[in-house]
Amino acid sequence: MALKYKRILLKLSGEALAGEKKVGLDFDVIKPIASSIARCVQEGCQIGIVIGGGNFWRGRSSGSMDHTRADHIGMLATVMNCLAVADALEKEGVDVRVQTAIAMQAIAEPYIRNRAVRHLEKGRVVIFGCGTGNPFFSTDTASALRAAEIDAQIFLKATMVDGVYDKDPNKYDDAVRYEKLSFSEVLAKQLAVMDMTAASMCRDNKTPVMVFSMKDPENILRAVKGEAIGTIVSEE
Numbered sequence: 708m709a710l711k712y713k714r715i716l717l718k719l720s721g722e723a724l725a726g727e728k729k730v731g732l733d734f735d736v737i738k739p740i741a742s743s744i745a746r747c748v749q750e751g752c753q754i755g756i757v758i759g760g761g762n763f764w765r766g767r768s769s770g771s772m773d774h775t776r777a778d779h780i781g782m783l784a785t786v787m788n789c790l791a792v793a794d795a796l797e798k799e800g801v802d803v804r805v806q807t808a809i810a811m812q813a814i815a816e817p818y819i820r821n822r823a824v825r826h827l828e829k830g831r832v833v834i835f836g837c838g839t840g841n842p843f844f845s846t847d848t849a850s851a852l853r854a855a856e857i858d859a860q861i862f863l864k865a866t867m868v869d870g871v872y873d874k875d876p877n878k879y880d881d882a883v884r885y886e887k888l889s890f891s892e893v894l895a896k897q898l899a900v901m902d903m904t905a906a907s908m909c910r911d912n913k914t915p916v917m918v919f920s921m922k923d924p925e926n927i928l929r930a931v932k933g934e935a936i937g938t939i940v941s942e943e
Contacts, residue, residue: 760784808840
């Protein structure tokens, strides 16, 4: 099957990189993820990646710490994940560039939109670290922003569940999965797809979102081919 999407923004959660350990990095988990991404690149897909930092740090769980400082720690956590995934991709033969929204020239390029697009056009995977570079914004919002900036055809949000449900499927046996949703429905029903800022940004920029399960890393390739493996959220 031919690729449906030629340029994507893939959002990976930090937790997905930790595997059963729940914290830190599990390279036995990261390797098959990198392998699936490598296959997408080999098929001709241009890929930008945003990675969360929840396997190392969650700002909202930082107690009495200043919110801005807690978010800055979270941004640094995302960079550790970016470097780990970059290393795994390079071992798969993929050319990778890490760009960070906060300058750290010794280990990554600064985020420059035109340079990122040029890397994509040359077949390189670009991994975006530090979220938006600003506190009070999630990596979901960073994903929505980068997807718009690089003109991604779709924002692929890899999660630990196989789509969007009307309620938590881990708590309720009668939870119903949506195949398609509009951003207006997501916002009105406050569905747990992504934060409301990210959803609004995707709606305003007409960036569709596919939410799918990362339990099988091959789902990344299936998503790029347009297979119905999760929930599509799009503008009405």
